[in-house]
Amino acid sequence: MITQMKIRGLMFDPYNNSYIVLLRCEETQNMLPIWVGKPEASAISFALEGVPTLRPMTHDLMKLLVDSVDAKVLSANITDLKDNTYYAKVHIAYGNSFFAIDARPSDAIAFAIRTEAPIFASEDVIQKHDAEEVDRWLENLKPEDFGKYEV
Template structure:
């Protein structure tokens, strides 16, 4: 079976499952998206890895694993989403130490959080993408905004062949703050380990610069 490389498109709050988030993966050479429902902690960890400017004051669990692996010469080579059963994705982490390769079973959210920290590629099999991949349909208004905004809100997790409308996220009132106030709030959010808020503040600061 042929492998398809995936890129992370973004993370959004899931409107269909309380307290869950949707991780959106995009096929590297195509338009299909692979939405995966993940928990709040895993979403936070992935967001931290994506937001290079946000440094947690203490290592998160996946950061600790990365530090441990670096100390003992373990390298994550790639992550493969290899199975889909009853809506649950199963993944493997391909590791290498002293020239010996090992395959470790992992939850997909954990595997992706680690892949980001090791700059390792993420793959899935073509048949999984054929089964669970979707096309996202943008409204004409959102088409003009989506490149500039850099983030999307997915209203539903869909089955194969269905489409979803895209909407921008709310500003959370940050537009009313000046740049110095935003930076102060960002520092406070990082120190309080409120990384979801920190990411939103960083996005607002980026739009001002």
């Protein structure tokens, strides 16, 4: 089973010196935090905030590439969680063919925002991540951290 996720926020995690993209399931309100690197976080935040850049950034180039041949990005899918690594697939349709391409969730999300494609997560993944740990982590967050990049 898969469920559609919305981006709830993007924030800095000082404990791990990395960034967190927080996805939330609209129906169940379940949260799925995904840790991403700095360049991927800025790629996501540029797209969320609609910051225009002078030159196309890497994920803009991905969009230009699929647009050049009228291929369509259907969705970004968070498919698995193994050994603290999240796995994703980008679904693309071209002509009558359909492709599921292996990607890191950060790239899949940065690409999906730009192509206005929905983001899905498998319910297995949402259940797998240690809910307790996340709750503890969420308690440490200041309320003002939320909604900073809300869309």
